[in-house]
Amino acid sequence: MELEKQMRGPVTVIALNGELDSTTAPKVQQGLDELVPVHGMVLLDLSRTTYMSSAGLRVLLLVYRLCQQMGTRVMVSGISDEVRAVMAATGFLAFFTVADSVDEGVEVLAA
Amino acid sequence: MSRSPERLDAFPTHRIAGFGVRAGRPLPFGASRVPGGVNFSVYSAGATRMTLVLFRRGEDEPLAELDFPPEFVVGAVYSMTVFGLDAETVEYGYRADGPFDPDRGHRFDRRQVLLDPYATLVHGRDSWGGQRRPLRSGVALDDFDWEDDRQLRLPSEDLVIYEAHVRGFTRHPSSNVDQPGTFAGLVDKIPYLKSLGVNAIELMPVFEYDELDNERVDPNTGKPLHNYWGYSTIGFFAPKAGLAATGRLGMQADEFKNMVKQLHRAGIEVILDVVFNHTAEGNERGPTLSFRGLDNSVYYMLTPDGYYYNFSGTGNTLNCNHPIVRGFVLDCLRHWASQFHVDGFRFDLAAILARAPDGAPIPNPPLLESLAADPVLRDCKLIAEAWDAGGLYQVGSFPNYHRFSEWNGKFRDTVRRFVKGDAGVAGELATRLLGSPDLYRGRAPTASVNFVTAHDGFTLRDLVSYNGKHNEANGEGNRDGDNDNNSWNCGVEGDTDDKHVLALRDRQVRNLLLLLLTSHGIPMLVAGDEFGRTQRGNNNAYCQDNELSWVDWSLAETNAGLLRFTRAAIAFRRAHPALRRPWHLRGHQGDGLFPEVSWHGERAWTPDWSPGQRLLAALLYCHGPEGHDCVYLAANAHWDGRELELPALPDGMRWHLFADTAQPDGHDVHQPGEEPPIAGDRVRVEPRSTVVLVARQTESRSERE
Numbered sequence: 001m002e003l004e005k006q007m008r009g010p011v012t013v014i015a016l017n018g019e020l021d022s023t024t025a026p027k028v029q030q031g032l033d034e035l036v037p038v039h040g041m042v043l044l045d046l047s048r049t050t051y052m053s054s055a056g057l058r059v060l061l062l063v064y065r066l067c068q069q070m071g072t073r074v075m076v077s078g079i080s081d082e083v084r085a086v087m088a089a090t091g092f093l094a095f096f097t098v099a100d101s102v103d104e105g106v107e108v109l110a111a
Numbered sequence: 112m113s114r115s116p117e118r119l120d121a122f123p124t125h126r127i128a129g130f131g132v133r134a135g136r137p138l139p140f141g142a143s144r145v146p147g148g149v150n151f152s153v154y155s156a157g158a159t160r161m162t163l164v165l166f167r168r169g170e171d172e173p174l175a176e177l178d179f180p181p182e183f184v185v186g187a188v189y190s191m192t193v194f195g196l197d198a199e200t201v202e203y204g205y206r207a208d209g210p211f212d213p214d215r216g217h218r219f220d221r222r223q224v225l226l227d228p229y230a231t232l233v234h235g236r237d238s239w240g241g242q243r244r245p246l247r248s249g250v251a252l253d254d255f256d257w258e259d260d261r262q263l264r265l266p267s268e269d270l271v272i273y274e275a276h277v278r279g280f281t282r283h284p285s286s287n288v289d290q291p292g293t294f295a296g297l298v299d300k301i302p303y304l305k306s307l308g309v310n311a312i313e314l315m316p317v318f319e320y321d322e323l324d325n326e327r328v329d330p331n332t333g334k335p336l337h338n339y340w341g342y343s344t345i346g347f348f349a350p351k352a353g354l355a356a357t358g359r360l361g362m363q364a365d366e367f368k369n370m371v372k373q374l375h376r377a378g379i380e381v382i383l384d385v386v387f388n389h390t391a392e393g394n395e396r397g398p399t400l401s402f403r404g405l406d407n408s409v410y411y412m413l414t415p416d417g418y419y420y421n422f423s424g425t426g427n428t429l430n431c432n433h434p435i436v437r438g439f440v441l442d443c444l445r446h447w448a449s450q451f452h453v454d455g456f457r458f459d460l461a462a463i464l465a466r467a468p469d470g471a472p473i474p475n476p477p478l479l480e481s482l483a484a485d486p487v488l489r490d491c492k493l494i495a496e497a498w499d500a501g502g503l504y505q506v507g508s509f510p511n512y513h514r515f516s517e518w519n520g521k522f523r524d525t526v527r528r529f530v531k532g533d534a535g536v537a538g539e540l541a542t543r544l545l546g547s548p549d550l551y552r553g554r555a556p557t558a559s560v561n562f563v564t565a566h567d568g569f570t571l572r573d574l575v576s577y578n579g580k581h582n583e584a585n586g587e588g589n590r591d592g593d594n595d596n597n598s599w600n601c602g603v604e605g606d607t608d609d610k611h612v613l614a615l616r617d618r619q620v621r622n623l624l625l626l627l628l629t630s631h632g633i634p635m636l637v638a639g640d641e642f643g644r645t646q647r648g649n650n651n652a653y654c655q656d657n658e659l660s661w662v663d664w665s666l667a668e669t670n671a672g673l674l675r676f677t678r679a680a681i682a683f684r685r686a687h688p689a690l691r692r693p694w695h696l697r698g699h700q701g702d703g704l705f706p707e708v709s710w711h712g713e714r715a716w717t718p719d720w721s722p723g724q725r726l727l728a729a730l731l732y733c734h735g736p737e738g739h740d741c742v743y744l745a746a747n748a749h750w751d752g753r754e755l756e757l758p759a760l761p762d763g764m765r766w767h768l769f770a771d772t773a774q775p776d777g778h779d780v781h782q783p784g785e786e787p788p789i790a791g792d793r794v795r796v797e798p799r800s801t802v803v804l805v806a807r808q809t810e811s812r813s814e815r816e
Contacts, residue, residue, distance in 0.1 A: 021199065021200075022198070022199035022200060023197065023200075053360065053361075053362075054199060054252050054360070054361065054362050054365060055199050055252065057362075057365075058252065058254065061256065085289070085290070085356065086356075086357050086360060086362065088289070088295065089290055089293070089294075089295035089355070089356040089357050089362075089366050089369070090295075090357060090362055090365040090366050090369050091365070091366075091368075091369030091372065091373070092365075095256065
């Protein structure tokens with residue numbers, strides 16, 4: 001899994017590209033810890049996340065919670081239908097504020 | 112970042128089969144994640160050698176086989192920490208070496224890779240009816256964000272239990288959920304459950320089982336039959352993958368936990384139907400999956416010559432009161448109560464849990480005593496199906512330690528017989544209505560789980576539509592299933608266009624529901640009975656994974672009147688403490704209007720218990736902080752109608768009509784709190800009908816003040 005960071009105005013957009021599972025989870029967690037700004041705005045873009053395992057869901061939620069603790073506004077965007085179904089069935093989806101696309105997420109966060 | 116481990120034991124001391132390992136922690140049993148790896152612990156009293164077999168997820172051939180060296184063994188417990196192992200992608204099992212000597216009860220077989228009895232995931236049946244892979248153990252991630260969830264701890268007298276099969280509940284195309292037939296699908300139906308008013312859902316088996324272990328075929332269609340109900344457990348600590356939308360990803364534990372959490376948010380408890388009387392290994396001809404290969408003579412009740420006692424009717428009997436098995440059962444229930452926040456358990460064929468290793472019933476079974484006194488289980492409802500297939504019938508005498516309730520089979524039989532019109536049943540019905548104090552003296556009415564139907568037997572609709580069972584589709588020539596149903600088809604067997612027959616059936620269903628929902632104790636309904644679910648006369652649908660047994664939600668519209676009636680009857684129960692008494696009757700309390708119960712007849716205060724009467728009229732009364740609660744119930748199972756004189760109420764109160772099952776759809780029931788007053792001091796109870804009245808103030812409180 002590759003992490004890709006870009007700035008969209010005041011919003012840090014981090015794309016998680018590839019499979020997020022127990023193999024990639026530790027590196028992803030470490031990478032996100034470094035990329036997530038304190039007191040900023042973050043959009044986690046999952047549009048190219050092809051697979052999400054239990055461990056992957058946990059990393060996503062941990063980072064999300066870390067952001068909330070640091071006072072960083074955070075959203076998730078671009079969840080594929082398949083990943084969304086898994087997140088819905090396990091209840092994880094309800095923890096996140098979700099945007100359909102990066103554009104929509106940036107707009108909501110920056111508003 | 113520091114490179115040294117966080118714990119003194121977080122590094123390997125040995126290298127076995129390419130893996131860094133060290134002596135593990137014997138407790139907890141099973142596989143658990145520890146810093147740097149996974150701790151495995153398994154016990155066997157009789158094994159001479161134990162091997163941990165590791166697999167990569169989904170692969171048939173082992174990744175490695177690790178023998179436990181002697182220094183990794185404490186007592187009979189083999190434990191090993193394996194480092195560098197990914198808990199999410201590993202599957203595992205054990206090979207246990209030991210004597211194969213059936214005469215002495217030993218059936219070790221080193222060729223088999225055995226499931227861990229404590230496995231929190233079971234892989235191999237990852238989607239319902241899907242590919243059959245070898246059964247392997249897996250490690251569930253046990254962290255979950257429960258937020259503030261805990262067991263609901265509803266008072267037992269307030270419970271209305273709804274029995275459902277996870278798959279059958281939403282598998283039908285009419286269910287209109289995103290993930291049919293799964294835990295997630297059930298979550299989508301929570302708003303419905305809430306609107307119905309039930310506050311506990313009792314799930315038929317959810318521990319891992321093999322739905323494909325049935326070899327019979329439907330003689331009409333030639334299609335293979337399933338083990339659909341699942342009373343045949345493979346993994347007692349593992350939620351069944353095939354009942355989870357995410358089972359193929361191994362996320363069934365998370366999905367199950369979310370279901371419990373969402374049900375709790377809606378005020379609904381979760382009770383699991385647990386099957387500790389036998390396992391899926393069957394008798395000596397059955398497969399060796401786990402227990403048989405680990406410690407056959409410990410886990411099973413064996414005859415002196417090493418064969419299996421069969422008190423369960425399925426081939427083997429779990430040796431529940433053996434000290435080791437007791438510990439296993441207790442660990443399992445603690446796991447479900449603490450890890451999954453489950454609110455209670457219903458024990459299938461629980462009389463077996465009161466048998467000694469030689470099968471003899473024991474008055475103080477240590478297993479039941481342990482369960483009753485366990486601190487982790489303190490707030491769990493414990494419900495016994497107080498009989499077994501070996502002829503031990505303990506309804507009213509189950510060793511209960513003031514903790515166990517019982518499925519009251521006598522309630523079912525009495526209510527059925529009364530409503531179908533048997534003579535001489537009214538007296539016994541009176542006892543059943545009051546929570547069966549004859550059976551549960553010294554306990555509470557809530558010792559009685561009252562039901563008219565359960566998964567096993569006719570649906571409510573079929574109970575009034577069939578005289579006999581029609582189980583041909585089960586492939587056993589209609590020999591399976593109970594013959595003693597106390598059912599009556601109201602004049603025509605099965606389908607009919609006869610309006611009179613159909614009207615009578617509608618009325619009988621309502622009579623049964625009203626008696627169930629006005630009786631003291633804990634009422635239990637079966638999913639779909641509230642809108643007329645039918646199994647077309649099949650009273651043993653254990654193998655019917657199809658439209659015969661799935662809940663058809665279109666019936667909620669077809670039979671909207673019955674659904675409205677059921678909802679109102681549940682709401683009425685909730686509104687009336689006189690129906691939910693937490694203690695057995697104590698007579699007149701001195702300061703109230705009436706005794707707690709009084710019996711009536713064509714004349715008030717004058718019941719006629721003679722056999723031909725077929726009439727029961729009761730005034731249930733309770734005086735509490737909310738004021739006087741008076742409910743009058745008259746059930747007439749005779750073919751003639753009756754005029755009943757009502758007990759007189761004090762000035763300012765009048766009888767109001769809640770329900771009259773003789774009235775046509777739309778007029779048979781009123782919303783609790785909106786019951787219209789009745790004229791005069793008498794009530795007409797039509798043939799085969801039930802009337803429920805409630806006493807209400809004729810003027811509002813503010814007017815009087």
